[in-house]
Amino acid sequence: MTSVDTLMQPDAQGFFGPYGGQAVPEHLKKIMDEIAQAYVEISQTQAYQDELAELYQYYVGRPSPIYFAKRLSAHCGGARIYLKREDLNHTGAHKINHCLGEALLAKHMGKTKVIAETGAGQHGVALATACALVGLPCEIHMGAVDIAKEHPNVTKMKILGARLISVTRGTQTLKDAVDSAFEAYLEDPQNFIYAIGSVVGPHPFPMMVRDFQSIIGREARTQFPQLTGRQPDYVAACVGGGSNAMGIFSGFLDLPEVKLVGVEPAGRGFAIGDHAATLSYGQPGTMHGFHSYMLQDPQGEPLPVHSIASGLDYPSVGPQHSYLKDLGRAEYHAVDDQACLDAFIKLSRIEGIIPALESAHALAWAMQKAPELDADACILVNLSGRGDKDADFVAEQLGL
Incomplete structure (x- = not known):
């Protein structure tokens, strides 16, 4: 029987069995590895854990x-x-659970902007909230169809100070918002952080978001x-x-x-x-x-x-x-x-x-x-x- 540790933890390359990994160009792999190392180091400090527990x-x-x-x-x-x-x-x-963790990580890493996608707007609102709390600029990419459908969350994101990017390509929904947000992140991956809104994306994000949730x-x-x-x-x-x-x-x-x-x-x-x-x-x-x-x-x-x-x-x-x-x-x-x-x-x-x-x-x-x-x-x-x-x-x- 597969052990619980194997079920919970990816291998060193970020794979759960055959799934996961880092299917990204070499220069981005280096940045993903830096995020993974920073996450492991920072999240284990007592100061980080105490701050996150208090916020929860x-x-x-x-x-x-x-x-x-x-x-x-x-x-x-x-x-x-x-x-x-x-x-x-x-x-x-539930989105606030990992958004607080990601925003605190970005602050500890010295990042200058947090970028993310959102579908229903819950991740966008939670991240805008967390960024307002820690004092970091926040940019949210959202499909135009979802913006029209989820207007209350759009209003909240704007009130919280997030910059909202309407994505009009493709189906104008979540997949296209992910593409748009990732492209914006690639403009300056050294100073920006892409706060992925689920247990998806290249390692370490599936592990990291899972840990917070x-x-x-x-x-x-x-x-x-x-x-x-x-x-x-x-x-x-x-x-x-x-x-x-x-x-x-x-x-x-x-x-x-x-x-x-x-x-x-x-x-x-x-x-x-x-x-x-x-x-x-x-x-x-x-x-x-x-x-x-x-x-x-x-x-x-x-x-x-x-x-x-x-x-x-x-x-x-x-x-x-x-x-x-x-x-x-x-x-x-x-x-x-x-x-x-x-x-x-x-x-x-x-x-x-x-x-x-x-x-x-x-x-x-x-x-x-x-x-x-x-x-x-x-x-x-x-x-x-x-x-x-x-x-x-x-x-x-x-x-x-």
Whole structure:
């Protein structure tokens, strides 16, 4: 059986099994290695750890609670559904966990600007927040389609002082925002840092973002037995790039009795360009500086993707997820836009909690799975973000 250390830690070249690495030019590899070395050295200092821990507690509001969704569980029948409430964090999602870590790292490294991409805007808002806190300029690249769709988050980024770049190329969504942000980073990689918004990109970013997000799993592993006297049967989380999922999965990797479930977007169906279910329908390939499963054409170029959730419409996935899939330690399913919308409304109206559309994918899977299980079974869903940003869009879609 594969050891937990092997599941958690990449090798010296940044690979989780065959996935990950640094598929970048030699001069960029040198810079990535410098970031990796700085991360290892700085993150181990007591001063860095104390500052980050203090910010998590007094600024973010950690630990986030676990909530028993009693009425939703009764509505679905079968298993009990619990929610890890990352939506209650400052800025409204899990993204603040790694954004604070990255911004502090940039400050300690003496970087002069932080550059990033965003899809739904949660990473952009969290990074703009963290940069305001540490006093660094912040530049966010966001697809024009997502800017129109996620207007509340766009306004927040501007209020926080970030420079917002509208990306009008290609599909004008997350993949194109990543391309644009990376090009801006290449203008001065010595002085800028690219704060990747998920467990993707060249090493050390998949490891680094996972490490910052692992606080979710550590908390949940302690909290759930305190609440229920046992560990959950299933831990479920949505997967685009996969940061919130790796965050909570990391706390349970060494407990084989806990099933780990990643939930991808089936979108409008499984025709090309209608979904972003990378692990369900993709093949191994290379993009954005790392090797992983991706949705690609015969020439290896990324395919167009779609999800009702802007934060999930990415044609690849974190390399650690690909490794967990191949090993069978995690399973991955896909739910469509309609199921996501239904879960969004049901949680809102049954529990009074408005979830992010991204998180509603994991919730939709839990709602489908619960009736198949006994009443003593437990499903823990990582409610990775709140739905303020999606409220106007959903109301328009449903004619509310």
